[in-house]
Amino acid sequence: MYAYKGYEKYKKEKLATLKPKLAGIENGQSPKTLFITCSDSRICPNELTSSEQGELFVIRNAGNTIPHFDKSNGNADAATLEYAVKALGVEEIIVCGHTHCGAIGALMTGVDANQLGTIASYLSELNELRELSLERKMTGIETIKENIKFQLENIHSYDFVQQAMSQGKLKTYGWIYGLETGEVELVDCEA
Numbered sequence: 001m002y003a004y005k006g007y008e009k010y011k012k013e014k015l016a017t018l019k020p021k022l023a024g025i026e027n028g029q030s031p032k033t034l035f036i037t038c039s040d041s042r043i044c045p046n047e048l049t050s051s052e053q054g055e056l057f058v059i060r061n062a063g064n065t066i067p068h069f070d071k072s073n074g075n076a077d078a079a080t081l082e083y084a085v086k087a088l089g090v091e092e093i094i095v096c097g098h099t100h101c102g103a104i105g106a107l108m109t110g111v112d113a114n115q116l117g118t119i120a121s122y123l124s125e126l127n128e129l130r131e132l133s134l135e136r137k138m139t140g141i142e143t144i145k146e147n148i149k150f151q152l153e154n155i156h157s158y159d160f161v162q163q164a165m166s167q168g169k170l171k172t173y174g175w176i177y178g179l180e181t182g183e184v185e186l187v188d189c190e191a
């Protein structure tokens with residue numbers, strides 16, 4: 001079990017120094033940031049944001065997506081978004097896409113629905129992005145940036161997000177993380 005080997009290393013080398021910080025952590029959390037990013041293993045959200053236990057609330061999935069409010073019924077990520085904004089009162093939401101995103105690549109090349117039915121069904125929710133990308137002859141990186149804007153628009157479709165933003169309690173941002181550079185570029189958006 002690879003993960004357990006890593007855990008043993010953490011326990012041996014790091015845990016002792018963490019113990020004082022962990023004392024009392026069970027009483028609650030008040031992260032200021034909701035960080036939404038891709039499941040891609042090459043992104044390390046805590047390292048990237050210099051954050052530690054209790055500081056970063058995270059949603060991860062293939063393609064860093066949040067469904068539009070109209071399609072949010074029963075969706076885990078939508079529920080997590082609601083919890084972050086309404087219960088935790090996060091002050092910022094970051095949608096962090098990345099270069100060479102396999103999900104966006106698959107969206108554009110298409111997947112065999114017979115082989116990868118669940119992926120095909122998920123990607124069909126991003127059809128509007130696919131069509132826009134084809135229509136405007138976007139490059140891969142342009143499509144990845146456009147996806148970030150799409151997801152920010154979806155986030156803005158929730159009334160509790162609109163309310164928190166209009167009260168000045170919440171801001172939203174788009175980031176694109178370069179896997180090969182380790183650097184972040186802010187994505188120009190109207191948020």
Ligand SMILES: [Zn+2]
Nearest residue numbers: 038040101102
């Ligand atoms: Zn990705």
